[in-house]
Amino acid sequence: MRLSYPTNVKIVKVPCTGRVDILLILKAFESGVDGVYLAGCLEGECHFLRGNLRAKKRVQYVKTLLDEVGLGAGRVEIYNMSSAQGQRFSEVAREMTEKIRALGPSPAKKKVRA
Amino acid sequence: MIVANRKTLEEILTMLKPYKKILLLGCNECVTVCATGGEREVGVLASEIKLSRAKEGQEIEVREQTLERQCDHEYIDQVRPFVGDYEAILSIACGAGIQYVAEKYRNKVVLPGVNTTFLGVTLEQGVWSERCQGCGECVLHLTGGVCPIARCAKSLLNGPCGGSSNGKCEVDKELECAWQLIVDRLKELNQMDKYEEIIPIKDWTTSRDGGPRKRIREDLRL
Known part of the structure; x- marks a missing residue:
């Protein structure tokens, strides 16, 4: 397909979005990222049955934490796409990049000791 | 826990x-x-x-x-x-x-x-519910294993009160009436005779009213 997506998106591979713990997302923010999104399988299509649904709930919880911290809930999202949707993958990468760019750099950036 | x-x-x-x-x-x-x-x-x-x-x-x-x-x-x-x-x-x-x-x-x-x-139990993953208030004098043998102290909003020993409606408590429509639970359980156990007995006034000195509590097992002390 030779699709391109913004170079600022760093991919962290996990076996399933269900593997993504709340702390993993928070640690990413501690290390200075401006936003995090999870690219999970389509709802109802999880190989592990409920991994992406668990991830969805965790993302909602992290949103409340980020609001409490003052970074803003908008800095974390979850998107669902199948592994055959390359087009959608690059679309989402652009969409999220634009969204985070509009929010500006994370106020906690480079000031945190990991 | x-x-x-x-x-x-x-x-x-x-x-x-x-x-x-x-x-x-x-x-x-x-x-x-x-x-x-x-x-x-x-x-x-x-x-x-x-x-x-x-x-x-x-x-x-x-x-x-x-x-x-x-x-x-x-x-x-x-x-x-x-x-x-x-x-x-x-x-x-x-x-x-x-x-x-x-x-x-x-x-x-x-x-x-x-x-x-x-002090409570896990109802399901992520949901916890109160069961005990540590009153210091357990009455669960009289009440079908359901605690009227912790689970009745009024801690009534001889209930239910007039606020019980369709098995729910007037304090919160989602909250189960402890005395409804007690009666249901006593019926299941064929122990309704226990419901007929009036539970006397509780001695609250075993609870917080007696001040902070302490327990000593002399045989275990070093």
Whole structure:
């Protein structure tokens, strides 16, 4: 397909979005990222049955934490796409990049000791 | 288990305002099971505190430590070698743990990161419910195994009251009437004769009314 997506998106591979713990997302923010999104399988299509649904709930919880911290809930999202949707993958990468760019750099950036 | 709720981050940050080096103490017992003060919650809270401070352009050092229990001094002693390096201790154990840590390190400021709420059970993953109030004189043998002290909003010993409607309590339409539960259970057990008996006035001196309680087993003492 030779699709391109913004170079600022760093991919962290996990076996399933269900593997993504709340702390993993928070640690990413501690290390200075401006936003995090999870690219999970389509709802109802999880190989592990409920991994992406668990991830969805965790993302909602992290949103409340980020609001409490003052970074803003908008800095974390979850998107669902199948592994055959390359087009959608690059679309989402652009969409999220634009969204985070509009929010500006994370106020906690480079000031945190990991 | 003892069930607690995390205090809001805002409250915690207000308490932490004067400090730049803190020791965050979790507990591996009850508060781990009710997902409030275990190792994971220590990690999440430490991260929230660091991010909040970073946002304000201020630094804070948070040492994360989770003890096996905070209600036994041998575990609290485990932080003694380095507790002096920190300005304050933020504990997210239950109130008993927080106080015991404060008792053991008298020259340290010890702050509570949680509100301890009740003695309860896990209804399902992520849902906990109150079952016991530690009144010091159990009546479960008379009430079909359902506690009227902890589960009836009025702690009635001879219920239900007029606020019971369709099995629910007038305090909250979602709340089950404890006395409805008691009657249902006694019927199932063919023990309705127990319901006929009037439970006499309770001696509350075994509860909090008698002051803080203490238990001693002489044979176990060293």
